[in-house]
Amino acid sequence: MGVPYYLAPMAEISHRAFRELIEDFGSCDAYFSEMISAQALLAGGHYEKWYIDAAPKPEKLVFQLVGSDFEAISQAAALLDRLECAGIDINMGCSAPLIRKTGAGAAWMASIDRSGELIARVRPLVKRRLSVKLRIGYKDDFGYLAQFCRRLESEGVEMITLHPRTVTEKFKRLARWEYVGALRQELKIPVSGNGDISSAEDLVRRAAGPCDAVMTGRATVRQPWIYASARRIESGETGQKKTYNIEEIGLRFLELLSRYQPPDFHVSRARRFFGYFCDNLKWGTFLKNQLNREQTLLEIEQAWRRYFNEHEEKAQV
Numbered sequence: 257m258g259v260p261y262y263l264a265p266m267a268e269i270s271h272r273a274f275r276e277l278i279e280d281f282g283s284c285d286a287y288f289s290e291m292i293s294a295q296a297l298l299a300g301g302h303y304e305k306w307y308i309d310a311a312p313k314p315e316k317l318v319f320q321l322v323g324s325d326f327e328a329i330s331q332a333a334a335l336l337d338r339l340e341c342a343g344i345d346i347n348m349g350c351s352a353p354l355i356r357k358t359g360a361g362a363a364w365m366a367s368i369d370r371s372g373e374l375i376a377r378v379r380p381l382v383k384r385r386l387s388v389k390l391r392i393g394y395k396d397d398f399g400y401l402a403q404f405c406r407r408l409e410s411e412g413v414e415m416i417t418l419h420p421r422t423v424t425e426k427f428k429r430l431a432r433w434e435y436v437g438a439l440r441q442e443l444k445i446p447v448s449g450n451g452d453i454s455s456a457e458d459l460v461r462r463a464a465g466p467c468d469a470v471m472t473g474r475a476t477v478r479q480p481w482i483y484a485s486a487r488r489i490e491s492g493e494t495g496q497k498k499t500y501n502i503e504e505i506g507l508r509f510l511e512l513l514s515r516y517q518p519p520d521f522h523v524s525r526a527r528r529f530f531g532y533f534c535d536n537l538k539w540g541t542f543l544k545n546q547l548n549r550e551q552t553l554l555e556i557e558q559a560w561r562r563y564f565n566e567h568e569e570k571a572q573v
């Protein structure tokens with residue numbers, strides 16, 4: 257088997273229902289959770305039990321924490337570490353302005369000392385694998401990134417995932433994968449690469465290195481079977497390419513969503529998922545817009561079914 261494949265942490269997507277869907281096709285090696293607010297977790301918010309639901313494979317689940325406060329992140333990490341899981345990840349890469357404004361996510365990358373101090377505080381409280389997900393930094397400066405990561409490593413971080421874009425770069429500019437290999441040269445701990453993988457073939461190509469693991473986000477929402485397909489390619493399996501029934505998979509996801517997410521989350525999470533999954537369809541943009549107008553899960557399901565009644569030939573990819 258090649259290097260491990262990881263599901264990326266994605267807010268409103270990387271929850272239990274989506275992991276269950278991936279399991280239908282074949283597992284990946286670690287599932288990163290959507291980011292969990294350290295403050296909200298400690299406050300015992302109404303929805304926290306869904307955020308910390310580690311099923312269906314708790315032994316593969318990495319909880320990702322987001323926050324700006326030393327004490328809150330430390331306490332939240334200690335709390336999550338007591339649950340069954342594979343590790344704790346600290347979000348130092350989220351570039352959303354609302355998150356950064358609070359000093360969380362990629363804002364950590366502004367200061368090596370502050371981030372080093374955070375890890376020094378969290379490390380003794382976590383027995384499981386402690387990792388950090390980050391970006392290149394505020395500037396396109398590999399020297400700074402290397403220094404930042406060496407400090408995290410010296411404080412006890414055991415793995416780094418690099419999404420090689422600067423903090424302010426959007427998806428338009430391609431991820432600079434050469435930084436993943438270069439960072440690996442600088443560190444003793446494993447470096448996982450992430451960004452712009454679009455197919456199983458692409459995943460296998462990236463896994464050939466240099467990197468210690470590969471993480472995929474949006475491509476997995478479009479193709480929840482991507483890990484299974486990549487393993488088949490790696491094992492040299494030939495023969496007919498598998499086909500997937502897009503209508504059935506969409507219905508299965510809606511069923512999982514209603515089973516494993518709270519009702520208040522149903523519509524927003526369905527829209528998030530179909531925002532990518534509809535890309536499998538010829539008139540996907542039209543359908544996405546339609547689903548975005550529906551107000552209940554039942555209406556979303558009806559609109560989904562209607563599309564396939566009208567476009568029968570598009571049910572398979």
Ligand SMILES: Cc1cc2nc3c(=O)[nH]c(=O)nc-3n(C[C@H](O)[C@H](O)[C@H](O)COP(=O)(O)O)c2cc1C
Nearest residue numbers: 264265266267290291389419451452453472473474
């Ligand atoms: C909808 C969405 C939500 C995301 N939420 C998070 C998050 O909670 N934590 C995080 O570290 N990154 C988050 N990301 C970034 C992804 O983990 C990943 O780094 C990025 O999508 C690039 O990988 P990809 O090209 O494979 O999608 C999110 C991305 C998307 C598209």
